[in-house]
Amino acid sequence: MRRALFLLPVIVFGVMAALFVKGLTMDPKVIPSVLINRPVPEMSLAALPGRGENSGLATKDLKGRVSLVNIYGSWCIACVQEHPYLMEYKKQGIVPIHGIDWRDDPALGAAWLKKHGDPYERVGVDPAPGRAAVDFGVTGAPESFIVDKDGIIRYKHIGPISPEVWTKTLLPIIRELQK
């Protein structure tokens, strides 16, 4: 019995090591694609304070043209990193960018946009627990979704958008969908 106790560390570690082996073959950034190629779920999110009454985000707003839906929050550190690029892409005007202020106090979300710039056409508020965004397939922030003309989610990018991600991945998909 006492001997078995001494075996415990090596057994626990063995299980952990097996887990790591499996973990190495997976990419934590790849997310199950259950919601890819599905229509945007039914939602109607309120507008951010100070952005105008009709600037919220609803399912119907995502139909008719290709759009990029970006999940952010004033609490999200990595969002600050991608934000300047979003401002840049807004200027280029290739695709409308919508925002979802996720699990956030709307006042803070609005202040954050004042501070860092506002690249969004529409912004919907999804305060905690953030069910609407979860139905959308959000797992964290920042995340960005490409929605096609028929309101179907076509691609999901997890983590901040960098120029590399933009030119190599997102832009080609957007261009393809816009055809």
Place this chain on the structure above:
Amino acid sequence: MIAEIGHFALVLALCVAMVQATVPLIGAARGRASWMAVAGAASALQFLFIAVAFAALTNAFVTSDFSVMNVAQNSHTDKPLLYKVAGVWGNHEGSLLLWITILALFGFAVTLFGGNLPPGLKARALAVQAMIAVGFLLFILLTSNPFARVEPPPFNGSGLNPMLQDPGLAFHPPMLYLGYVGFSMAFSFAIAALLEGRVDAAWARWVRPWTLAAWVFLTGGIILGSWWAYYTLGWGGWWYWDPVENASFMPWLAGTALLHSAVVVEKRDALKSWTILLAIVAFGLSLLGTFLVRSGVLTSVHAFATDPARGVFILLLLVLAVGGSFALYAVRAPAMKMGGLFSPISREGSLLLNNVLMATGAATVLLGTLYPLIADALNLGKVSVGPPFFNAVFLPLMAPMVVVMAIGPMMAWKRGDLPGVLSRLKFVGAAALGVAMLVWFLQGGSSGPWWTGAGFALAVWLGLGTLVDLADRTRLIQAPAEAWGRAARLPRSFWGMVLAHLGVAVFIVGLTASSAWTTEHIQTQKIGETVMVGGFGVTLKSVDEVPGPNYTASRGSFEISRGGTVIDVMQPEKRTYRQPPRPTTTAAIRSGFLGDLYVVIGDPDPGKGGHVTRLYFNPCIPWLWAGALLLVIGGLISLADRRHRVGAPTRAGAVRGAKA
């Protein structure tokens, strides 16, 4: 050319380490003194070669040799010298080189200071140390060569991430690594002890100061990182339970437990196999941290650029080192002689209880950190584990530990008198209750969180309890005239304990107050406009463009007033670095006894005119740093204890030497 010398020196170091990992081990098994003696020379040579490699890379950074890919990717001629040097370890390859340099330094230290060690133990420990070195040298040479050249060399480098160009962060990695790698000493000696099949007081006396030194560095490193996060990230927080933070915190917890259980081995010859296990776990968690940060199995805000080939290699190292040690432990530890017996109510018992709580705490953090990976591997979906989990599970585990921390040092060894100790602490308990009620009253009852009273009560209990112990030992109340003399005669290790435990109490105050009562104001402030924060009037006076060495900053000037009189001017900056072009915030912080006024300047608001500003009052934040500083000072004082320097190892060495 110099870079090639560095590369070649690493190859030579690998050869030396291979010899050091095998020959002394065989010598120790067969009792051949000359084979065992190889370890000493080899450790010196290994250190020399690795130091040459480190100097070569430092030279490449300082002279901005952009034909070295690592320098081109991480440095720039514009950078101040400090950050050119810090750039050496500001990247994956260079930080590994720093890691191995420190490892070799520790190995060499065994040779330098271990003259009194039993030759068998020393030879085996050095061999184990060399095995670790072989693993990491192979890792560097095969997957992460810091000296790789680039053809043609670029005209200038792409620069170090400006977030990292900060004095706090320049010294954060070396401190952290001195801690991580410092635990390799305890590890090597634990393995050597398992191979020898014996652990005794002499072993503990040798291991304790090294563990303590590593622990001091690790504590300093972690707090330096937190401090950096606090004043540069600009959101007033200092700990986020991020995987990388957890990776440094887990070895700290295990190391703290090891420090305390080694006391029991030294003084009472008990808890031996537990201490050995902790030594393996502390270093194993350090290695695990390295694996998690660099393999890409977990996502984190500040992981190094990750690469699966590196992940596989580190995992292999981890399995060999930790799996191998645990296997050896399973085979050898049961045969080790049980030491002195003790009743559960005793100094040993309370140390063991604290140990168990610490270890459980470390296991909790490990579980929380790995849970996203576990869930993913078992197809339970993608989850993230954040601060709520850790706060809800980890902090309640620490509360009973703090309660015991005041009681334990007052207990006698072997069999303690719990009612007696508690009666000595009855006024402390009353004071803790009183403070809890006072805090509850001051925060306006349930308008603040319920746990603030508990936090303050724990701090008072531990702080006053420690002071009562000190007063009793110096007979401050009974014979105050002689108290000073008595205090001076108390061993330094006792003073170290007192300061460290007081540090924890002070830290708890900062932790409780800052998490409960931080106030935050975000607004657009026009020039001349005043906002009230934490009793201070904060007036924006001007925003100016100011050039820096490799950035330009817009600097806000805020006038701080209290009760109508201006008491200070605070100047936070928003910097835009030239290379790479990236904005950073530098908060202005005005620290006081009660807390920090924390001011961040944002972008101009074109709509309304004025600037976005974020103003915080963070109560008792300086108490966190003060508490951590007390921990470090306590560790250093304990390290200066006579026992660690002279006497004991000689005696033990002489006895064992005679046997060998």
